[in-house]
Amino acid sequence: MTQRILALSRYFFRSLLISLTGIIYILVGLAYWLVMFPPDQRTPDASYYILVLAAFGAAMTFLCTLSIASKANQVGHAPWIVRLPSRVEYLTAVLLSSILFATILQLVLAILALFRGPDLSLDQVLLIPPIWLALNTLTAVLALHASDFVAAGWSRVFLFGLIAIFLFGQSLNNKSSLNTWIILRLNDLSRSLVGAGMVTLVTPLNNLAGWLQQDGASALSSFFSLPFWPFRAIADAVVVGSFNTSQALAPAILLLYATLLIMLAADVFANKDLDLTE
Amino acid sequence: MIEISKVTKKYYTLTALDNVSLQIPAGEVFGLLGPNGAGKTTLFKLIAGIINPTAGKIKPAGDVWPAIGYKPERLLFPNHLRVNEYLRQVARLSGLPGPQINRAVNESLERVNLQSAANKKIRECSKGMRQRLAMAQILIGDPPLLLLDEPSNGLDPTGQAEIHACIQSLHQSGKTIVMSTHHLPEVTQVCTQLVILNRGQIHYENSMAQAMAAQSHIRIRANKPLEEFGQSLAALHDGVDVAGDIVYLKGEAMEMRRQVLVMLLEAGFDVLRVEHNRISLAEIYAEAVQ
Numbered sequence: 001m002t003q004r005i006l007a008l009s010r011y012f013f014r015s016l017l018i019s020l021t022g023i024i025y026i027l028v029g030l031a032y033w034l035v036m037f038p039p040d041q042r043t044p045d046a047s048y049y050i051l052v053l054a055a056f057g058a059a060m061t062f063l064c065t066l067s068i069a070s071k072a073n074q075v076g077h078a079p080w081i082v083r084l085p086s087r088v089e090y091l092t093a094v095l096l097s098s099i100l101f102a103t104i105l106q107l108v109l110a111i112l113a114l115f116r117g118p119d120l121s122l123d124q125v126l127l128i129p130p131i132w133l134a135l136n137t138l139t140a141v142l143a144l145h146a147s148d149f150v151a152a153g154w155s156r157v158f159l160f161g162l163i164a165i166f167l168f169g170q171s172l173n174n175k176s177s178l179n180t181w182i183i184l185r186l187n188d189l190s191r192s193l194v195g196a197g198m199v200t201l202v203t204p205l206n207n208l209a210g211w212l213q214q215d216g217a218s219a220l221s222s223f224f225s226l227p228f229w230p231f232r233a234i235a236d237a238v239v240v241g242s243f244n245t246s247q248a249l250a251p252a253i254l255l256l257y258a259t260l261l262i263m264l265a266a267d268v269f270a271n272k273d274l275d276l277t278e
Numbered sequence: 279m280i281e282i283s284k285v286t287k288k289y290y291t292l293t294a295l296d297n298v299s300l301q302i303p304a305g306e307v308f309g310l311l312g313p314n315g316a317g318k319t320t321l322f323k324l325i326a327g328i329i330n331p332t333a334g335k336i337k338p339a340g341d342v343w344p345a346i347g348y349k350p351e352r353l354l355f356p357n358h359l360r361v362n363e364y365l366r367q368v369a370r371l372s373g374l375p376g377p378q379i380n381r382a383v384n385e386s387l388e389r390v391n392l393q394s395a396a397n398k399k400i401r402e403c404s405k406g407m408r409q410r411l412a413m414a415q416i417l418i419g420d421p422p423l424l425l426l427d428e429p430s431n432g433l434d435p436t437g438q439a440e441i442h443a444c445i446q447s448l449h450q451s452g453k454t455i456v457m458s459t460h461h462l463p464e465v466t467q468v469c470t471q472l473v474i475l476n477r478g479q480i481h482y483e484n485s486m487a488q489a490m491a492a493q494s495h496i497r498i499r500a501n502k503p504l505e506e507f508g509q510s511l512a513a514l515h516d517g518v519d520v521a522g523d524i525v526y527l528k529g530e531a532m533e534m535r536r537q538v539l540v541m542l543l544e545a546g547f548d549v550l551r552v553e554h555n556r557i558s559l560a561e562i563y564a565e566a567v568q
Binding site: 003004007008011015018074075076077078079080081082083084271272273274276278 | 352371
């Protein structure tokens with residue numbers, strides 16, 4: 001299994017490296033370095049260095065995964081897929097090569113950015129691997145779900161719709177326009193139900209609207225923002241310069257998200273009809 | 279080796295395969311015939327596991343799926359690779375250990391007569407070379423089940439003969455081969471089993487030997503219309519048909535040829551001609567897809 005995954009990973013890595021897309025990604029990386037870490041001025045802030053390169057790594061991993069997934073989804077690879085005892089090996093190779101390509105590019109930029117950049121202490125250096133690797137892995141898996149390669153039916157609509165609901169849900173509070181809009185719709189629905197004679201449902205709806213008007217919105221907001229805690233914890237830890245006890249769990253939780261999403265991607269990919277492109 | 283039971287495959291509203299059941303025994307060369315859109319490629323993809331059936335099951339005779347060598351209809355390859363690089367990759371994916379990889383690649387190239395193009399980029403290969411490369415890749419790792427979607431399409435007669443020889447030698451070495459083609463002489467030459475698909479359904483299924491034998495008949499022509507005597511001949515056996523001055527003997531009734539000839543002569547008819555007609559595969563095909 002290892003031989004097959006490594007052979008495919010090497011192939012995908014090389015395919016991206018020698019393609020126009022790969023060259024463009026390298027040029028984009030260099031442009032990013034020139035803009036964010038201009039070599040003619042000092043950029044001594046360590047937290048800026050860690051977070052800006054983390055953002056670059058995440059974005060690049062997303063793009064590389066989309067590109068490699070698109071290459072992997074070509075009909076020319078059908079005889080290879082048929083040879084494999086499990087399709088998940090193929091998926092693993094796509095994931096591995098994407099993360100590797102983006103991480104190498106990120107490390108090259110990280111080395112370049114040290115030129116007239118921050119003097120990192122050992123503690124700060126030790127902060128970097130868990131943050132960058134966790135973020136890169138998570139974005140790679142999200143990109144897999146966004147690609148035609150893995151998505152089946154409405155799978156990506158459900159996944160990214162759920163993420164969007166949680167993102168919007170964070171902004172709920174007593175005075176937010178979203179909250180007001182939801183309360184108005186609940187009131188409209190109550191009036192319609194009264195008109196339709198379904199009075200038993202009206203009281204729970206009115207209670208819900210009342211709850212949202214008082215402290216319900218902030219409770220919901222807390223609920224929706226809970227999954228995004230690791231991102232805030234990482235940013236806080238980087239600014240302070242070290243993880244505290246609870247913040248240290250943040251990269252592990254991101255990896256847990258990634259693991260769950262990988263399991264979901266493997267299940268979808270293993271059971272879907274492959275729609276290989278020409 | 280593979281059992282396909284009541285398999286239906288639908289693409290949205292289009293039914294590509296409709297309740298197809300088929301046994302693919304080990305060691306046979308299965309020829310799949312049918313017009314374009316009959317469902318041949320869909321059946322290949324289902325057996326290869328690229329797509330899943332909407333209903334029904336495809337399962338191996340044992341519990342474990344055999345290794346499969348698959349040659350798709352379209353000759354699309356990663357064009358930036360060289361021929362031998364591509365085959366080495368197939369060898370790695372087949373789980374061959376390092377030292378055996380080059381040997382397996384060289385053997386497969388030799389078998390399809392492609393050694394001269396080993397270092398050529400795939401994008402520079404002609405259609406014939408690509409067809410040979412597609413055949414070479416299925417040989418690597420010695421998979422027991424081979425799926426060949428139009429294996430000799432685009433080859434010149436010499437190339438076709440080489441591919442046929444290759445398929446025949448694979449059959450002799452015990453491989454199970456499922457192949458589709460539009461080239462009927464190819465089926466007669468290399469296949470041991472025949473399946474004709476049309477509009478997603480199996481319209482004909484037989485062994486090649488029986489297909490050719492079952493459809494042959496003897497035609498006896500008398501000097502004048504047989505009229506009432508014809509009815510007494512037709513009553514002899516279900517396989518005896520009379521039309522005007524001709525008597526047809528089909529299937530088991532062909533064994534009654536002497537008896538029929540004697541009866542005709544004794545009844546005062548002259549026999550002008552006796553023919554043993556073998557029906558061609560083209561006729562079987564035309565009848566099945568009508």
